[in-house]
Amino acid sequence: MNVDWVAEMPVTEPLRADARRNRERIITAASELFAENGVDCLVADVARHAGLGNATVFRHFPTKLDLIVAVMERRLTDLVAEARAASAMQDPAAGLQALVEALCRMHVRDHALKQMASQYFQGSPQLIELRDTAMVVLEGLIARGKAAGVVREDAEPIDLIVLIGGIADAASDLETLRPGLWRRYAQLVVAALRPDPAGPPLDPPVPARELLEAMWAAKAAAGDCVPASPQITE
Amino acid sequence: MNVDWVAEMPVTEPLRADARRNRERIITAASELFAENGVDCLVADVARHAGLGNATVFRHFPTKLDLIVAVMERRLTDLVAEARAASAMQDPAAGLQALVEALCRMHVRDHALKQMASQYFQGSPQLIELRDTAMVVLEGLIARGKAAGVVREDAEPIDLIVLIGGIADAASDLETLRPGLWRRYAQLVVAALRPDPAGPPLDPPVPARELLEAMWAAKAAAGDCVPASPQITE
Amino acid sequence: MNVDWVAEMPVTEPLRADARRNRERIITAASELFAENGVDCLVADVARHAGLGNATVFRHFPTKLDLIVAVMERRLTDLVAEARAASAMQDPAAGLQALVEALCRMHVRDHALKQMASQYFQGSPQLIELRDTAMVVLEGLIARGKAAGVVREDAEPIDLIVLIGGIADAASDLETLRPGLWRRYAQLVVAALRPDPAGPPLDPPVPARELLEAMWAAKAAAGDCVPASPQITE
């Protein structure tokens, strides 16, 4: 992704009603297909699933990557909402538990979320903003947990992301085998963050933003993102 | 993969010296490229990296999938060795810690291990045997941990696999950013398995073999494996 | 060929003007190249000869086999027309002669017709229907010939196909050497079917449909059809 995101849709000129509707349909269709099959499905499939021609998809999203980012924005918006709802709960422990479960459920429902989370956590200013918002909310939950003594002092919000992202693959792959199995691993994630007075302190973490950006950079460097149509062979 | 693995290399006829060397070179080259770029690199790149023509790769491994399986066999062999070494340690807690760290290190060194682990845990009888051996060794480590009171009673060997596989992505992506950061997450994995007398018991698990096979099936169903080569026509 | 031919082009939705033109161009190009070089030419050559990109060919004909079948359909349509014209002639002997000559001319013009005839006489319901139509018309010609005493009583329509197909190779290969030489062999085919009151009756034939299908099956079994594209792996 070597475009500058700066000039994207300068003032977001209002877009004709049908165009807006189509854009919506595309994102919905992509969400569904990505959730089922991962981001590797054909763009033409997304178009067909949206009941539109493929060129229409490319009018709205010049690149497959742009489409992925749009879907990711939507997912991240949901995530922020879930996190806010969890924050609103009275009991800190229950809130944390609720959040972890909500995130796991999202992963279970969307097989591509993990893919997107590790590769497309940035990609647009909106995405970055959403990400930062999410981190702030998480931070609050963790802090509350520490204050309530259910989270170890050296835990960080980023740890939650890493751990949940980690079990996401298993969680989603196994859903058909044993629905709800993900709950076991959600429990283990919460357990991992329990205080551990006797144990050694954790190695120092990396600030969340830095870490997320580094993950993305690593993937990008490896050319691990979207098949990038005309692939460079060198 | 519709081949019969049954008769594979009956008595392993000795193979000419140079051929053995090249086979080795190919696996090494594939290991390296897979580790850096994931299994999605070109077979031709593997060949080039091994200093050989591409057809040579196909002589040794009739399909790309066979090559991946061969690399996975090697990795899994290493893994079993690591697990055995950890089992040999006196202190159960230290052994467990050592194992988790060893596995994390492997993931850090090989970006494709996660991919292979989730998609190619079977694929050949050797691979399945290695997998089962690994599970037995892990079982021993967990049991020792339980006896020593450092592992919760309801933990299972498969949980280790899920948790470590989970943090693998983050662990490996971040290595260049902050070498050794993976240690933090290795610690959290161990922490997740600590006894939790007060907490609720974990949801019941799925037997390891069943789970691993289901994960593979899930991936295979999604056509998520190897780019799948040209479709057959006739 | 494991596709279901059942639902092919339900109502033949009209296809955009340029697409129809290109489809036509592709079939024409393929006809020409097949005629000159046999069906073994590259699909990319067909595309180039049509002035199109290779992917365009695959959009219209998902596999090379489909393209061959399309060309064969066209040829067989011509053949039916020729046979009908021959049937319309007054004189039975002249009609038969005309048909044999027409078929030879087709072979002379198209080196691949023999190949296609022996391997692709089925392949689509349309092709089978055309084939059956052709057989009916031939049947009429033969019957008229028998009634007029210019064809032996134990002759069958399929014999015409076998004999003409037989001399086709020679007929077409020799056209450049001695244009019109094929006429000699057309004459011999007609001569072969003359009544032979003194001679022994022919061995019993095989019903035409059965024979044609068996020929196709024989070729298919030998993998003698289309170069068969890369084998599927998984």
Add this chain to the structure above:
Amino acid sequence: MNVDWVAEMPVTEPLRADARRNRERIITAASELFAENGVDCLVADVARHAGLGNATVFRHFPTKLDLIVAVMERRLTDLVAEARAASAMQDPAAGLQALVEALCRMHVRDHALKQMASQYFQGSPQLIELRDTAMVVLEGLIARGKAAGVVREDAEPIDLIVLIGGIADAASDLETLRPGLWRRYAQLVVAALRPDPAGPPLDPPVPARELLEAMWAAKAAAGDCVPASPQITE
């Protein structure tokens, strides 16, 4: 085939005993595989079938084409023998009949004979010599037939070749379906050559040698011979 056949094996230096044996085995193996599957089988298959390494085949036959020619030489030798045997029969009609049947039987037994006959009737001086010998014998048979009044005056030996080669495909493809069906078409070939006092004379023929050479040239021009490994794309 752009080699000069002139210098091939100058005085045929005696060749070590085992080498001669291997050469024999290769030709036999190739005969068998070609007969079953046509000349399109892999050279490596021939080698395997002969119980030898593939390089050994290439030592004896620098090119796949050379191997085909060698097999063709053997077939043509058999053919000459059959033709001589037919010539030795007392009754001219029976002799002709016997020859036609013998040739058909050869085609039935060897699916590749047609392929070879149309493409490789020359290719080595030996092959050409054999071919010319065969033509002389055929000439005798036809002449005897004319004298006896069972063959039309304007028939030529080459016509026999064209007609029999023509029905060969059907004859061999159908053998499994209805063994012996080829006899029907052998009868028709003989019938085609009956005198036809009332009918018009045949168009003038092309001299046999000229025709056979032209057929070969036609195939060669179309690149219709052996897949010619490094295929020219232009």
Add this chain to the structure above:
DNA sequence: GATGAATGAGCGTTCATTCAT
């Protein structure tokens, strides 16, 4: 603006032929 069609670089795999043991 929306669309169906066109595009071309790419990929896994094959096989006649050459190399090196």
Add this chain to the structure above:
DNA sequence: CATGAATGAACGCTCATTCAT
């Protein structure tokens, strides 16, 4: 001399993206 292994130019087919109606 015999051989197993190596080679590279092809080939059928895919899919993100662009073009033209």
